[in-house]
Every structure is written in C-alpha cells, then in structure tokens.
Amino acid sequence: MAHPITEEAANVRTPFGRQMREKHFLFAKGYVNLNQGSFGGYPRLIQRALRHYQDAAEAEPDKFIRYTYPKLLRKSRGFLAEMLHCPLNELVLCPNVMTGINTVLHNIQWDEGDKIVYTSGVYGALEKTIAYITETTPAQSVRIELDLPQSDDRIVELFRDTLRKQKASIQSVGRGRVRVAIFDTIVSMPGLRMPFERLVQMCREEGVLSLVDAAHGIGHIPLNLTELDPDFLVTNCHKWLFVPRSVAAFFVPKRNQHLIRTTLPTSHYFQQQGSNDVYNPMPTSEETNPMIKQFEYFGTIDGAPYCCIEEAIRFRNEVCGGQVAIQEYCTSLAREAERIFVNTLGTESFNIPEKHRVFFAHVRLPITVGEGAEHDVPLKDVPAITQFMNKEFVERYRTYLYVLFYRGSWWVRLSVTVYVDLEDCKYAAFVLKDLSSRVRDGAYIAKM
Helix, strand or coil: CCCCCCHHHHCCCCCCCHHHHHHHECCCCCCEECCHHHHCCCEHHHHHHHHHHHHHHHHCHHHHHHHHHHHHHHHHHHHHHHHHCCCHHHEEEECCHHHHHHHHHHHCCCCCCCEEEEECCCCHHHHHHHHHHHHHCCCEEEEECCCCCCCHHHHHHHHHHHHHHHHHHHHHHCCCCEEEEEEECEECCCCEECCHHHHHHHHHHHCCEEEEECCCCCCCCCCCHHHHCCCEEEEECCCCCCCCCCCEEEECCHHHHHHCCCCCCCCCCCCCCCCCCCCCCCCCCCCCCHHHHHHHCCCCCCCHHHHHHHHHHHHHHHCCCCHHHHHHHHHHHHHHHHHHHHHHHCCCCCCCCHHHCCCEEEEECCCCECCCCCCCECHHHHHHHHHHHHHHHHHCCCEECEEEEECCEEEEEEECCCCCCHHHHHHHHHHHHHHHHHHHCCCCHHHC
C-alpha cells in the first residue's frame, strides 16, 4: 500500500503558531481552537492518510478489514510501543481511555470487601464508571481528596496513608482487599502533572494494582512504560499525538494479561472457562498472544484512525521538530498565557509549580458567587451560567475554553499546542474579560 504522505509534503519544518495552523490544520477560518486537550484536532496531512485508508476499506471492504487492516494495526502498535518504550505484545489499541479503564474494571472479579481507591480530579465519566461498578458488584470505592494543587510529597503522603488505612480496615473485618488504585498522569483540571511515577511505586509496595489514566499522556509528556511498570495504563492518541479521533494505546503487562478475559464488547476470540474451543471467523493473522488477538477485532469500526499512527509521529518529528521542540514551545507559551490572563482579568492562576507545568494555562474568572448584594451572581445560578458560558464561547466568540466551578469560583483552562500563539492567548483573555462582564450584568438570565 502506497505511503499516503509524500516526502515533499511531510519534511518541511513549519514555525509554530499561526503559520502552523493555517498551513496544516483544518479549523474553519476565524475559529480559534483553544481546547486541544478535550477532543484533539489533527493536521491536513493526517487527514490525507485517514482518507487513504478509508478509501482502501471502501474499495475492497473484506480484503481490507480481514487481511490488510491486521497488518497495519500491528505496524501502528509497533510505532507506539517504540514511543512508549514497552514490548509490542503488551500494547493493544482501543477507541479511548474510558474503553480501556472500563475493560479493566469490568474484567476484575470483585469479592465482598474489595476496594477501588481513586484520587479526586479524575475524569467525571471515570468516577461514574466506578459508581456503576460499586452498584453492580460487591466492590466499594474510596476517594482521596487531594484539593489540588498540592506538593508531590503531600499527594504521595495522602495516597500512602489512604492505602494503608484501607488495608488496616480490611484486615480488621477479615475480608476483601484493596484491589485497584486509579490516578492520572496529568489531571484535566487543574491541568497539572501528577507524581504518577511515585504513586505506581507505592501501589507496587502495597500490593495494589495501579490503573493509570494517561488521557493526557502520549505526545504531552515522555512515558517510559518499561521503567514505570504500571499494572495498567491507557493513553489517548487523539489528544496530543494528532491522531484522528478516536484511538488509545492500552498497556497491559504480560503478568496481568490473564485478568483481561474479554474486550468490551465481547467478541469472537473470547474463550469460555473450561473450553479450548475458540470460533473466530476472522482470518488467522500474525498475532498469537490471546489477549492481543482479542483486541485485533472486537466489533466493526472505522479502523482508519488506528492506521494513522506512523503518519502522526512523522508529522510531529518532521514538521514540528520533535517532542522536545513541542514541549518547550507549549510549556513556555502556557506560562506566558497565564501571565496575560492574570494581568487582563486582575485575578489569579493556580500558581502551579514549574515542575508540574504542562500544556495548560489557567485563570480564575472575576465573578463572585454567593448570596447578597456584595456578590455578582447567586450560587443557585452556577449550572445555568456555566452552560451559558460554554455556548457563548462557540456561538459568539468562535472558540472554546474548558470551564470548571471549583473552590467557589469559575476557573478556565486553555490548551496550548503547536498551532496556538501569543495572539490567540490575548484573544482568549479578551473573551474571558468580556464574557465575565456580561455574566455580571446578567446576560445569562434571558437564556435560563
């Protein structure tokens, strides 16, 4: 199959910011994308690759899905395994982080008294998944309140104390165990780097399975999974790696692969206990590892995004100049964006330590919340105002910034990536100042 990106198109280094956006990305004219961290966004060159694989699938569907796609999937896994520094037979692909996390939690056989420990700040859908597991199985959940931002030492201390307290409680009643601890590489809001390496090590010392949500992982921070050695880790490729939605790399070391008995949904390669028979109508491929084989085909999907890993890595290396150049630009611009925000709005950022700095900038909006005339808006209006702001971003200002009501105020997160520049950050500051003024003046009331 011919390579979908030509040498001439791919190997031209392009300056970051507006030039990068206008030359390579697909955003509508006048739209300022400031939320790469939610749904991603990929370059025109990658779109060309995506269409190439989709065209191949439509031209000869059975040939592509049954015979061509498995080879491309293995090739993509190989590029990711090299980037993540892990064995090929310990890495599979799935649609997104939540699919991987659900796969782990639904495969574990939960006993009476078993505990799931997780940190505050995890993705909302993940917390709902934990709630579902505790509703439908004997498992119980324990949430560690971190009140971020905190120092690494304080986070580790809270984590260790919780694990040990729960283990002591379980020993006193004589049943159950702390089975899994779930935490992030980078928390979405406030967007900061967690001391996940130390938390994985703590899990190992305490005999607890570590399940790492690395939604903001690959393409954002370096990950060496052989050194880190988590029990499970899932990382989205469509956020920071510029892969089309939606693709995630799901790491399961060989020692834990026996726990993953089925994909979600269950498909042909599931093997019932006590049976050696596996009927699989799909053709035999190179894969012999039973868990890897399950993830080769688990329902009909558009496999084209899974095939674009090579092109995405190539774009990052040749057009963007590689991970170090990307990381230096994005963290520096995030720092400058926060300075602009604070100066423009007259409020504050989270004052995240530089060692926690990632591709996010934050600011508190200048809107006071509470009862009485001394406050701008009442607490009861917070949900309506949040929805008002979200819609105004896309309809009035043609942008989007992630908003969270936290610690009694609204905080906003801007995602910095290679197509964002200083003028975009200044525009974001203008939007936040104008929108805050309109909220204080009651513009949201007519939309309630």
